[in-house]
Amino acid sequence: MSKSKSAYSTPGKQGKFDTHIIVVWVDNEAGVLARVVGLFSGRGYNIESLAVAEVDAKLNISRITIVTTGTPQVIQQIKLQLKKLVPVHKVADFKREDKKVIFKEMALFKLVGNNLKIQKAYKACKKYNPVILDKTNKSHVIQITALRREIDKMTKNLKKFGLVSVSRTGAVAMTRGSEIFK
Amino acid sequence: MSKLYSGAEIVFKCLEDQGVKYIFGYPGGAVLPIYDELKNFDSIKHILVRHEQGAGHAAEGYARSTGKPGVLLVTSGPGATNAVTALTDAYMDSIPLVCISGQVPTHLIGTDAFQEADTTGITRPCTKHNWLVKDIKDLPEVIHKAFEVATTGRPGPVLVDIPKDIQFQKTNYIKNKKKKKLNGKNNNKFSQKDINELIKLMNKATKPIFYTGGGVINSGPKASELLRELVHMSGFPITSTLQGLGSYPGEDSQFLGMLGMHGSYEANNAMHDCDLMINIGARFDDRITGKIDEFSPNSKKVHIDIDPSSINKNVKVDLPIVGDVSEVINSTIKTIKKIKPEFTKSNKQKISKWWEKIQKWRSVNSFNFVNSDETIKPQYAIQRLYELTKKKDTYITTEVGQHQMWAAQHYKFDKPNRWMTSGGLGTMGYGLPAAVGVQVAHPNKLVIDIAGEASVLMTMQEMSTAVQYSLPIKIFILNNEYMGMVRQWQELLHDKNYSESYTAALPDFVKLAEAYGCLGLRAKTPSELDDKIIEMINTDKPVIFDCLVDKQENCFPMIPSGKPHNQMLLGPQDQKNKKITGKGKTLV
Numbered sequence: 001m002s003k004s005k006s007a008y009s010t011p012g013k014q015g016k017f018d019t020h021i022i023v024v025w026v027d028n029e030a031g032v033l034a035r036v037v038g039l040f041s042g043r044g045y046n047i048e049s050l051a052v053a054e055v056d057a058k059l060n061i062s063r064i065t066i067v068t069t070g071t072p073q074v075i076q077q078i079k080l081q082l083k084k085l086v087p088v089h090k091v092a093d094f095k096r097e098d099k100k101v102i103f104k105e106m107a108l109f110k111l112v113g114n115n116l117k118i119q120k121a122y123k124a125c126k127k128y129n130p131v132i133l134d135k136t137n138k139s140h141v142i143q144i145t146a147l148r149r150e151i152d153k154m155t156k157n158l159k160k161f162g163l164v165s166v167s168r169t170g171a172v173a174m175t176r177g178s179e180i181f182k
Numbered sequence: 183m184s185k186l187y188s189g190a191e192i193v194f195k196c197l198e199d200q201g202v203k204y205i206f207g208y209p210g211g212a213v214l215p216i217y218d219e220l221k222n223f224d225s226i227k228h229i230l231v232r233h234e235q236g237a238g239h240a241a242e243g244y245a246r247s248t249g250k251p252g253v254l255l256v257t258s259g260p261g262a263t264n265a266v267t268a269l270t271d272a273y274m275d276s277i278p279l280v281c282i283s284g285q286v287p288t289h290l291i292g293t294d295a296f297q298e299a300d301t302t303g304i305t306r307p308c309t310k311h312n313w314l315v316k317d318i319k320d321l322p323e324v325i326h327k328a329f330e331v332a333t334t335g336r337p338g339p340v341l342v343d344i345p346k347d348i349q350f351q352k353t354n355y356i357k358n359k360k361k362k363k364l365n366g367k368n369n370n371k372f373s374q375k376d377i378n379e380l381i382k383l384m385n386k387a388t389k390p391i392f393y394t395g396g397g398v399i400n401s402g403p404k405a406s407e408l409l410r411e412l413v414h415m416s417g418f419p420i421t422s423t424l425q426g427l428g429s430y431p432g433e434d435s436q437f438l439g440m441l442g443m444h445g446s447y448e449a450n451n452a453m454h455d456c457d458l459m460i461n462i463g464a465r466f467d468d469r470i471t472g473k474i475d476e477f478s479p480n481s482k483k484v485h486i487d488i489d490p491s492s493i494n495k496n497v498k499v500d501l502p503i504v505g506d507v508s509e510v511i512n513s514t515i516k517t518i519k520k521i522k523p524e525f526t527k528s529n530k531q532k533i534s535k536w537w538e539k540i541q542k543w544r545s546v547n548s549f550n551f552v553n554s555d556e557t558i559k560p561q562y563a564i565q566r567l568y569e570l571t572k573k574k575d576t577y578i579t580t581e582v583g584q585h586q587m588w589a590a591q592h593y594k595f596d597k598p599n600r601w602m603t604s605g606g607l608g609t610m611g612y613g614l615p616a617a618v619g620v621q622v623a624h625p626n627k628l629v630i631d632i633a634g635e636a637s638v639l640m641t642m643q644e645m646s647t648a649v650q651y652s653l654p655i656k657i658f659i660l661n662n663e664y665m666g667m668v669r670q671w672q673e674l675l676h677d678k679n680y681s682e683s684y685t686a687a688l689p690d691f692v693k694l695a696e697a698y699g700c701l702g703l704r705a706k707t708p709s710e711l712d713d714k715i716i717e718m719i720n721t722d723k724p725v726i727f728d729c730l731v732d733k734q735e736n737c738f739p740m741i742p743s744g745k746p747h748n749q750m751l752l753g754p755q756d757q758k759n760k761k762i763t764g765k766g767k768t769l770v
Contacts, residue, residue: 009468010744012475030314035306042307073494080491086311086331 015071019096027087028062049170092181113162121161186352190215194223196325206237210257212284215349232643236615238268243619251278259297269339270308274606278337287347310338318351326358336489372505387458389536390418396425397463405508406598417530421449432594442470444587447548454747461485466496476746548739560660560731564592577629581613581637584666589632611640621653635661645698648724662733691728700724
């Protein structure tokens with residue numbers, strides 16, 4: 001127990017943290033991303049990754065996918081607070097373990113080294129739909145699509161094959177089957 | 183082809199359309215085109231403040247005392263940043279404000295132009311929504327939308343930032359169209375099932391309590407009427423938050439007084455021991471709940487709120503009802519009358535033991551204090567002020583600190599919209615400009631700012647506004663020369679190290695009043711207090727009343743230090759017995 005003489009209560013017991021993927025459909029207008037991100041930082045919520053782009057040019061709708069962690073209460077608050085924002089149309093929330101939802105992230109790896117090393121790297125990526133996007137005598141750029149933690153693993157594994165640069169998109173999500181989230 | 187209007191004209195056409203009568207503002211370079219149009223719109227009166235924060239609080243006072251949105255007009259840069267405190271204050275206390283700010287011309291945005299600030303960026307976290315209007319064609323719709331967002335659902339402040347070139351450009355005016363639905367943000371979707379469940383709980387309870395808040399006030403005067411009916415019908419005790427005072431008559435026997443950190447002994451104990459808590463339009467604020475883990479441990483909790491994000495934010499509840507307070511209460515009363523007409527009678531029997539217990543707590547008389555013949559006790563001053571003004575329909579505003587708590591404890595309200603205080607943000611300097619706004623809205627009513635000498639100096643300049651518009655506000659200063667609440671905490675928690683909480687070189691408030699062109703009064707002894715208060719009330723111009731009170735008085739009772747509701751610290755007598763120690767110190 002700290003000895004600080006604060007005007008506020010001390011924190012209570014903290015619940016278990018879950019990882020959730022929150023998908024937000026918003027009007028594609030100036031400042032909308034700042035509103036969403038500002039809500040997270042202002043209220044002390046986490047953002048692990050963030051992906052955003054316009055998905056409907058006619059209706060002017062962007063889709064924001066945020067990976068976040070928090071206790072069930074915090075996740076509930078995040079959803080309710082997001083729904084209050086004026087440009088937000090709907091909010092979906094998926095647990096990472098949810099089998100009904102596909103999560104994917106894309107990564108680009110730049111590898112520098114001899115052909116042998118690069119072949120090995122390509123082989124290591126085999127499971128994750130590798131595509132070679134650029135090739136020179138000394139270097140390759142490989143694209144993979146995979147889960148977040150698989151990409152984490154690959155960035156570690158590829159170090160020994162001459163990985164010099166990584167760029168990744170952040171997770172995007174979509175439900176399986178014919179249904180769409182209303 | 184229809185007539186084209188300039189952006190500046192459109193601003194006023196929208197305000198006219200929205201029924202705005204008063205705007206509070208301060209001119210500057212980036213809003214000059216709007217100020218230029220002011221003369222052409224007779225139905226809108228501009229109140230020139232002395233600082234943009236004052237404009238914001240005045241607009242808040244106007245809004246809270248009328249239930250209509252308050253409007254302020256400020257310039258770019260410092261004009262807008264000065265308004266930020268008031269916007270944040272309104273955001274915390276859910277007050278509908280529409281702030282119109284000027285901005286540098288669009289081609290200069292982002293160039294660090296003179297008096298440029300990222301106003302929409304700065305105000306994003308302290309408004310419900312804000313807009314930077316970059317196309318003149320959007321302007322009418324944006325302003326109408328701004329009013330809609332500010333006043334629907336849980337009310338709050340909004341801001342419309344209008345670059346100077348947009349104010350000159352011309353376009354068609356579009357009248358406000360009443361929309362049925364606001365982008366799914368209107369949350370009034372409770373079901374009859376919820377109401378039935380509530381009545382079931384009410385019927386079962388043996389130790390129930392109503393805990394009501396500012397949401398009742400925000401729901402309109404009808405909500406207060408319905409609340410009274412429901413409370414009488416049920417026979418349940420009722421307590422109110424600081425913001426909810428006035429929604430239920432303060433002198434009624436079912437009313438237990440305010441709850442929370444400086445609330446009454448009976449209210450807090452009843453909250454702790456109850457078996458059914460019905461929260462109506464309150465938000466389980468940390469000043470109310472004390473230690474969350476031990477907050478009302480054995481009760482079923484019902485939470486009625488228009489804002490879904492208020493539910494389960496701080497305290498988990500058993501029955502959430504998302505909806506407008508007056509509609510939920512109305513539906514509850516109707517259902518009781520229909521399905522349980524015998525409820526009113528059978529119920530009172532059932533909770534009679536509970537009332538006996540409450541009477542015992544009540545007999546402690548926790549707002550009591552040791553009066554004196556020589557020095558004016560601040561509580562006594564407020565009691566006298568109340569007795570001498572209660573026959574009039576008086577509007578009270580306050581600053582923030584001890585005087586605010588004493589006012590909440592000792593001034594009894596029996597109507598909603600009569601009590602304006604900064605609760606969520608706790609803004610010192612709120613009360614004086616708020617009184618200006620209240621008096622603008624109610625020119626013939628008695629408006630008193632119960633103030634502390636430290637708070638009131640933060641926005642003292644607005645006295646000049648009061649004089650300019652002949653607003654006879656009364657500034658009743660409980661002057662103890664200390665930032666009283668700071669001093670109290672230092673006394674109780676920091677070993678009486680009164681670090682920087684004493685104000686040396688205070689102005690002579692009587693002379694200050696005279697300098698502003700109003701009347702200054704001073705009371706030094708209890709014996710002269712009544713006459714001076716009467717003189718203040720009978721003066722038809724602004725008054726600064728310097729009431730010299732006991733410098734050492736502390737505000738009791740209080741929930742100290744890591745304690746739940748049922749372990750309150752009572753007055754000086756009780757305090758000797760229970761010293762705050764160790765762990766407790768972290769929690770006051």
